[in-house]
Amino acid sequence: MTLAKVLVSACLLGRPVRYNGSAKTLEDALLERWISEGRVVSVCPEVMAGLPIPRSPAEIANGASGAAVLEQGGRIVEADGKDVTAAYLAGARIALEHAVRHDCRYALLTDGSPSCGGNFIYDGSFEGRRIDGEGVTAALLRQHGIAVFSQSEFSSLAAALDG
Ligand code: SF4
Numbered sequence: 001m002t003l004a005k006v007l008v009s010a011c012l013l014g015r016p017v018r019y020n021g022s023a024k025t026l027e028d029a030l031l032e033r034w035i036s037e038g039r040v041v042s043v044c045p046e047v048m049a050g051l052p053i054p055r056s057p058a059e060i061a062n063g064a065s066g067a068a069v070l071e072q073g074g075r076i077v078e079a080d081g082k083d084v085t086a087a088y089l090a091g092a093r094i095a096l097e098h099a100v101r102h103d104c105r106y107a108l109l110t111d112g113s114p115s116c117g118g119n120f121i122y123d124g125s126f127e128g129r130r131i132d133g134e135g136v137t138a139a140l141l142r143q144h145g146i147a148v149f150s151q152s153e154f155s156s157l158a159a160a161l162d163g
Pocket of ligand 1: 115
């Protein structure tokens with residue numbers, strides 16, 4: 001039987017790829033097992049799109065969500081107002097390509113990110129205000145039928161993957 005694969009945010013896997021050069025490592029023995037079983041496909045949409053480490057933090061503007069960016073109504077901007085929508089969209093498409101190529105029907109993504117957020121993001125004010133919503137990569141994956149879980153939902157993902 002082929003073991004189901006899961007797309008995972010690289011920063012959860014300990015890669016220092018976040019905007020500030022840090023990781024957001026999720027330490028879990030089950031995740032370690034999945035890695036050893038070859039079930040984990042690591043992606044960082046932003047770095048795969050060519051953005052540098054470190055890079056300026058970015059948020060989806062005006063309290064919009066990732067779906068609005070995909071529909072070309074929303075924008076992703078850096079704190080100084082620079083529009084980086086194109087790069088974030090490119091990263092989302094690359095992540096989707098990886099998911100399709102590896103037949104991932106599940107993804108474990110870092111919440112809060114304008115790319116990977118699955119449950120919450122920030123409102124575009126750069127004042128640390130969280131809102132319900134999803135990043136552009138999470139939105140694109142969901143539009144293609146991939147179930148997205150955040151790191152706080154790891155046990156739900158484990159149940160879905162092996163259930
Ligand atoms: Fe992590 Fe996703 Fe941000 Fe890359 S784009 S640093 S994988 S949250």
